[in-house]
Amino acid sequence: MRPAWVLPTLPDVRRRKTHVVVRLAEHYPAKNRLTLRHDGWGDGTERDEAFDYFLRDWQKGVLARLRSSFEVGPVDLTDLYSESG
Numbered sequence: 001m002r003p004a005w006v007l008p009t010l011p012d013v014r015r016r017k018t019h020v021v022v023r024l025a026e027h028y029p030a031k032n033r034l035t036l037r038h039d040g041w042g043d044g045t046e047r048d049e050a051f052d053y054f055l056r057d058w059q060k061g062v063l064a065r066l067r068s069s070f071e072v073g074p075v076d077l078t079d080l081y082s083e084s085g
Contacts, residue, residue, distance in 0.1 A: 013050040016042055036063070 018040040027033040038054060041047045 010046040010050050012044060012046045013041065016040055034063070034066075 018038060021035075021037045023035045024032050025035070036058065038058070041051055
């Protein structure tokens with residue numbers, strides 16, 4: 001999985017290279033646990049705004065669609081970052 005985003009105009013955060021680690025582990029038979037860590041934000045008010053932005057995107061965009069792809073089948077991600085998506 002290699003997500004990419006169009007980050008709002010936040011110059012200090014844009015200069016940083018954040019790190020995303022996604023781990024899948026068997027939780028119990030026929031179930032898996034996904035652990036996600038996204039770090040490297042630094043400090044400051046831009047950090048808070050960027051963190052909130054990505055938190056929403058992870059929860060409502062990427063992870064929701066990933067879960068759906070496991071539950072109901074492949075998902076077309078073409079529109080994930082379109083203005084209407």
